[in-house]
Amino acid sequence: MTFDYDLFVIGGGSGGVRAARIASAEGKARVALAEEYRMGGTCVIRGCVPKKLMVYASEYPGMIEDARAYGWKVEAGAFDWSHFRSQLEVELTRLENAYRGTLKNAGVEVFDQRATVADAHTVALADGRRVTAKHILIATGGKPFIPDVPGAELGVTSNEMFHLEALPKRALVVGGGYIASEFACILNGLGVETTQYYRGAQILRGFDDEARGHVSTAMQAAGVTIHCGTDILRLEKTAGGILAVATDGTEREFDLVMFATGRSPNSRGLGLEALGVEFGRKDEIKVDGWSQTSVPSIYAVGDVTDRINLTPVAIREGHAFADTVFKGEPRQADHDLVASAVFTQPELGAVGLTEEAARAQEPIEVYVATFRPMQTLFAGRQDRVLMKLIVSTASRKVLGCHIVGPGAGEMIQLVGIAVKMGATKEDFDRTVAVHPTMSEELVTLRNPVRRG
Structure with a gap:
C-alpha cells in the first residue's frame, strides 16, 4: 500500500517535534505534523519556559534587598506586570518560530489545525482533508485537571496564569504539587498575598519527606500561607472577589483562585478508542518500551503516556522512536534515574x-x-x-x-x-x-x- 506520509505526528510539543525532525532529516522519511494551537507545546508556550521566566521576575525583590545589604544604594519600584507580560509574549513567539524553523529545515510538512485518527493509517484534518501514513505518532501532551466542585468555573489553571490582565492582590493556589508550589512562590515574590490549600499532609508529594518539609518551611517563612489537610468545597462570586469555602470550615475571599490539582493525559477525542488503542485508568495511552500502542501502526510519546511527565523525557522518547522506526537503530528511552x-x-x-x-x-x-x-x-x-x-x-x-x-x-x-x-x-x-x-x-x- 502507498501512503501519503511515512509518519504523521499529532502534537507540536517537544516530543512530537523531536520525533518528526529526526525521522525526516536523519531517517529520510516523509513526515507531516499537525498542531491545533501554538508550536512548542505545553513546555514552551504555557509551562516550563514562561513559568521559569516568571520565577526570575519574582526573585528580584529579594535580590534588591540583598544588594542594599552589600552596600548598593538601590530601591525597588513597582512591578509592571503589563510590561513583563508583553516581553514574555515576544519571547514565546521567538521560541515558537524557532520550533517552526526546525521543522521546516528538516523537511516536515506542518498543518496548523486539529487532527484526529480515522483508522490505523488515516488521519482526519479539521478542514475535512484525510491523509494516510504508515506510522502515526500521538504526542498531544496533557491538560490541567479541574476538580468537580461548585463554582469551579470561577478559577483559572496554569494555562491562564501567563495571560492575566493584572496581578491580583489576594490569590489562592489549590494543590500541593510542583506546579502549585511554584506558582505560590511566584505570586508571593511578585507581591501578591498568597495562600495555598492542599488536601494532603505535606506539599510536594513524591519527593523526599525531609526535602519537601524544608521547602514548605522556607515558603512559609517567605510569606506564603500554606494550609495542608485543606481542600475547596465550593467557590462563590462576591461583590469583592471570589469566596472560597474550604473543608476546614473557613470562608475566605480572594481575587484569584488557581487550580493546580494535577494534569490529565490529553488522549480522548482523538478517535483512538474506536480503533482499540488501550488506555490506563487515568486516560493515559498504554505503550510498551518502544512507545508502541496496542495498534501496531500507532505510537505515543510524552505526557499523553503518563510515564515521566517531563519535557526532556518526552524528547528522549520521541528521539528513540524515530531512531528505532526510521533509522534502523533500535533504542528504548531510559526512564531510570531521571533528575x-x-x-x-x-x-x-x-x-x-x-x-x-x-x-x-x-x-x-x-x-x-x-x-x-x-x-x-x-x-x-x-x-x-x-x-x-x-x-x-x-x-x-x-x-x-x-x-x-x-x-x-x-x-x-x-x-x-x-x-x-x-x-x-x-x-x-x-x-x-x-x-x-x-x-x-x-x-x-x-x-x-x-x-x-
Whole structure:
C-alpha cells in the first residue's frame, strides 16, 4: 500500500517535534505534523519556559534587598506586570518560530489545525482533508485537571496564569504539587498575598519527606500561607472577589483562585478508542518500551503516556522512536534515574530514590548537611540550604541525592551524571571540594546522620 506520509505526528510539543525532525532529516522519511494551537507545546508556550521566566521576575525583590545589604544604594519600584507580560509574549513567539524553523529545515510538512485518527493509517484534518501514513505518532501532551466542585468555573489553571490582565492582590493556589508550589512562590515574590490549600499532609508529594518539609518551611517563612489537610468545597462570586469555602470550615475571599490539582493525559477525542488503542485508568495511552500502542501502526510519546511527565523525557522518547522506526537503530528511552527540579523558592533538585523509598528497598546510610549559604547569610537572611545523600550500605552506591537551595536545579543536573554512572559514596569523598561553594558540602559529608 502507498501512503501519503511515512509518519504523521499529532502534537507540536517537544516530543512530537523531536520525533518528526529526526525521522525526516536523519531517517529520510516523509513526515507531516499537525498542531491545533501554538508550536512548542505545553513546555514552551504555557509551562516550563514562561513559568521559569516568571520565577526570575519574582526573585528580584529579594535580590534588591540583598544588594542594599552589600552596600548598593538601590530601591525597588513597582512591578509592571503589563510590561513583563508583553516581553514574555515576544519571547514565546521567538521560541515558537524557532520550533517552526526546525521543522521546516528538516523537511516536515506542518498543518496548523486539529487532527484526529480515522483508522490505523488515516488521519482526519479539521478542514475535512484525510491523509494516510504508515506510522502515526500521538504526542498531544496533557491538560490541567479541574476538580468537580461548585463554582469551579470561577478559577483559572496554569494555562491562564501567563495571560492575566493584572496581578491580583489576594490569590489562592489549590494543590500541593510542583506546579502549585511554584506558582505560590511566584505570586508571593511578585507581591501578591498568597495562600495555598492542599488536601494532603505535606506539599510536594513524591519527593523526599525531609526535602519537601524544608521547602514548605522556607515558603512559609517567605510569606506564603500554606494550609495542608485543606481542600475547596465550593467557590462563590462576591461583590469583592471570589469566596472560597474550604473543608476546614473557613470562608475566605480572594481575587484569584488557581487550580493546580494535577494534569490529565490529553488522549480522548482523538478517535483512538474506536480503533482499540488501550488506555490506563487515568486516560493515559498504554505503550510498551518502544512507545508502541496496542495498534501496531500507532505510537505515543510524552505526557499523553503518563510515564515521566517531563519535557526532556518526552524528547528522549520521541528521539528513540524515530531512531528505532526510521533509522534502523533500535533504542528504548531510559526512564531510570531521571533528575528533576522544582522551581520553588528555594529550589528543590532531586535524583534517584527518596530516603523513604530507599529504606523500604535495602539498608541505607543517610548523610545530611543544613547550613546558611554565604551570600544571604551576609545579607542577614535566615535562609537554609539542605544537602542530602542516600547511600546503599551494601554496594556503597549513592541511591539518591536531594538538594534544597539556590541553584539546586543546576547542581542536580551535574550530580545526576555521577549518580547515573553508579558513583559510590567513596567516589564523592575522593572528589576535592570547590571552595567556597554550596555544592562542596556534597563531597565533605563524612558521617551519616542515621542508618536504616
